[in-house]
Amino acid sequence: xxxxxxxxxxxxxxxxxxxxxxxxxxxxxxxxxxxxxxxxxxxxxxxxxxxxxxxxxxxxxxxxxxxxxxxxxxxxxxxxxxxxxxxxxxxxxxxxxxxxxxxxxxxxxxxxxxxxxxxxxxxxxxxxxxxxxxxxxxxxxxxxxxxxxxxxxxxxxxxxxxxxxxxxxxxxxxxxxxxxxxxxxxxxxxxxxxxxxxxxxxxxxxxxxxxxxxxxxxxxxxxxxxxxxxxxxxxxxxxxxxxxxxxxxxxxxxxxxxxxxxxxxxxxxxxxxxxxxxxxxxxxxxxxxxxxxxxxxxxxxxxxxxxxxxxxxxxxxxxxxxxxxxxxxxxxxxxxxxxxxxxxxxxxxxxxxxxxxxxxxxxxxxxxxxxxxxxxxxxxxxxxxxxxxxxxxxxxxxxxxxxxxxxxxxxxxxxxxxxxxxxxxxxxxxxxxxxxxxxxxxxxxxxxxxxxxxxxxxxx
Amino acid sequence: xxxxxxxxxxxxxxxxxxxxxxxxxxxxxxxxxxxxxxxxxxxxxxxxxxxxxxxxxxxxxxxxxxxxxxxxxxxxxxxxxxxxxxxxxxxxxxxxxxxxxxxxxxxxxxxxxxxxxxxxxxxxxxxxxxxxxxxxxxxxxxxxxxxxxxxxxxxxxxxxxxxxxxxxxxxxxxxxxxxxx
Numbered sequence: 001x002x003x004x005x006x007x008x009x010x011x012x013x014x015x016x017x018x019x020x021x022x023x024x025x026x027x028x029x030x031x032x033x034x035x036x037x038x039x040x041x042x043x044x045x046x047x048x049x050x051x052x053x054x055x056x057x058x059x060x061x062x063x064x065x066x067x068x069x070x071x072x073x074x075x076x077x078x079x080x081x082x083x084x085x086x087x088x089x090x091x092x093x094x095x096x097x098x099x100x101x102x103x104x105x106x107x108x109x110x111x112x113x114x115x116x117x118x119x120x121x122x123x124x125x126x127x128x129x130x131x132x133x134x135x136x137x138x139x140x141x142x143x144x145x146x147x148x149x150x151x152x153x154x155x156x157x158x159x160x161x162x163x164x165x166x167x168x169x170x171x172x173x174x175x176x177x178x179x180x181x182x183x184x185x186x187x188x189x190x191x192x193x194x195x196x197x198x199x200x201x202x203x204x205x206x207x208x209x210x211x212x213x214x215x216x217x218x219x220x221x222x223x224x225x226x227x228x229x230x231x232x233x234x235x236x237x238x239x240x241x242x243x244x245x246x247x248x249x250x251x252x253x254x255x256x257x258x259x260x261x262x263x264x265x266x267x268x269x270x271x272x273x274x275x276x277x278x279x280x281x282x283x284x285x286x287x288x289x290x291x292x293x294x295x296x297x298x299x300x301x302x303x304x305x306x307x308x309x310x311x312x313x314x315x316x317x318x319x320x321x322x323x324x325x326x327x328x329x330x331x332x333x334x335x336x337x338x339x340x341x342x343x344x345x346x347x348x349x350x351x352x353x354x355x356x357x358x359x360x361x362x363x364x365x366x367x368x369x370x371x372x373x374x375x376x377x378x379x380x381x382x383x384x385x386x387x388x389x390x391x392x393x394x395x396x397x398x399x400x401x402x403x404x405x406x407x408x409x410x411x412x413x414x415x416x417x418x419x420x421x422x423x424x425x426x427x428x429x430x431x432x433x434x435x436x437x438x439x440x441x442x443x444x445x446x447x448x449x450x451x452x453x454x455x456x457x458x459x460x
Numbered sequence: 461x462x463x464x465x466x467x468x469x470x471x472x473x474x475x476x477x478x479x480x481x482x483x484x485x486x487x488x489x490x491x492x493x494x495x496x497x498x499x500x501x502x503x504x505x506x507x508x509x510x511x512x513x514x515x516x517x518x519x520x521x522x523x524x525x526x527x528x529x530x531x532x533x534x535x536x537x538x539x540x541x542x543x544x545x546x547x548x549x550x551x552x553x554x555x556x557x558x559x560x561x562x563x564x565x566x567x568x569x570x571x572x573x574x575x576x577x578x579x580x581x582x583x584x585x586x587x588x589x590x591x592x593x594x595x596x597x598x599x600x601x602x603x604x605x606x607x608x609x610x611x612x613x614x615x616x617x618x619x620x621x622x623x624x625x626x627x628x629x630x631x632x633x634x635x636x637x638x639x640x641x
Contacts, residue, residue: 368638
């Protein structure tokens with residue numbers, strides 16, 4: 001039996017979410033166990049740790065984790081906790097090392113997690129069995145074309161199974177260029193007082209808020225007053241109307257995709273998009289050859305937001321990769337990485353890095369606008385009456401549009417399909433007794449597909 | 461590499477009257493910003509102004525750089541006059557809901573040290589700041605750090621030609637940094 005009535009907390013049929021799911025500390029503790037301790041979570045991109053001894057620290061839920069390339073070049077991940085008393089064995093956020101040494105008593109672990117040295121060992125212990133005290137490993141670590149994920153679940157879907165059809169979309173980023181993807185610069189880290197689910201579904205699905213919540217920024221970005229930034233969403237100047245044709249939101253459970261599908265508007269928010277657009281057009285014939293017409297023409301170069309459940313967003317166009325780490329029910333930490341093709345000319349990478357900084361860095365023109373409402377939605381629910389209320393995501397419900405790629409598509413970027421899908425997956429994962437049941441059943445996915453014939457799915 | 465390296469502190473101090481003018485100028489600038497007079501603030505910058513804020517890093521003091529894609533010039537602000545103007549314009553659109561009701565700012569500028577600059581008619585000015593922000597019922601955030609400025613003597617008076625803001629917070633605990641330091 002589930003601890004909570006998930007069919008009431010998230011009512012999929014009526015697209016309602018009870019406000020307590022953003023506030024209740026008990027639900028949050030259950031999320032750490034049911035979601036963050038079982039799902040595949042993004043750890044790192046291999047460009048960040050190319051050489052033996054390279055490591056980064058990250059979080060899986062609230063668990064502090066070290067991701068390290070061993071001397072054997074294999075990538076492993078461990079809880080950042082000394083097996084003697086539990087102090088962290090690494091305080092640096094990234095670097096290159098031969099060992100992780102605890103600052104408490106000096107126990108030292110090699111890059112494959114083995115306990116390699118214990119101060120005064122021979123004098124104080126009788127035949128200490130060091131093999132019993134290796135760092136606690138993340139159960140499985142797998143790599144999808146450079147994206148390294150880990151899960152604490154020993155059993156359950158493989159990474160390829162977990163990603164499922166969303167990999168068809170991810171490949172547009174991962175295979176657009178023969179060198180693949182690269183995350184560059186120093187990641188931005190910002191802590192905001194709100195529940196982690198809100199920034200996730202905002203980034204993967206909420207086209208509706210963009211021209212209103214970010215109205216001030218929209219007036220000044222995307223080459224001043226040309227209106228290009230509004231056109232991306234199909235929204236007319238000053239919210240005068242919306243054209244839902246062209247762009248789509250796609251449900252590829254347990255994940256989501258939205259895309260402008262025009263092959264170029266991903267760069268519309270840039271003040272100086274010329275170099276990037278030139279690069280995109282130069283590459284396009286190659287991308288078409290490699291990934292086919294649909295992906296090469298419609299997805300490549302578009303503003304495309306890929307949401308990997310639970311907390312990873314891969315955003316083409318604005319070109320950043322973002323992780324939302326939970327910090328208790330009432331706070332989250334956003335990590336934002338500029339994302340480029342490894343083979344891009346340095347000048348193009350620079351344009352992208354600058355744009356990420358200017359739009360969604362800690363001082364980004366758009367970034368700061370969302371903090372107030374994530375805080376209010378979360379913390380106003382401390383009021384008993386308020387947390388009985390339900391949020392509603394009914395926009396576009398039941399609207400379908402034919403789409404030749406995998407998944408079920410609904411028209412327009414001003415639509416709440418992706419957000420609904422996120423909460424349905426939340427409900428499914430929270431109520432799944434076994435890790436074997438965290439994915440939607442295959443049959444159910446198939447019946448949700450549009451009546452169009454399903455095209456060939458290329459999963460590399 | 462750990463924290464972004466500070467430039468070496470020059471040795472040659474300026475005459476007392478210059479030091480006094482610089483302190484007065486920085487106080488004026490802080491007040492203009494506290495009063496949200498962004499057009500007036502932009503007028504205190506040179507056309508070629510550079511305005512940067514590097515990100516402090518929690519890497520080991522003796523970290524080997526290796527070939528990781530991480531690092532490089534991590535910056536939160538990397539601005540020129542046009543992009544600072546863009547930020548100021550955004551504030552003045554009347555459409556920035558998070559500043560309505562307004563965010564109240566108080567800027568304290570202290571530990572001002574003024575040295576003769578490398579280029580003619582410039583001063584290399586070091587200062588510490590505290591930027592206090594208060595908004596809504598009980599949002600209170602203080603940012604404390606230091607700045608390296610290049611001030612230039614112009615026919616219109618002192619102007620800011622370059623500013624580097626060091627904010628020693630790896631994780632920014634503020635909903636936004638849409639402000640000027």
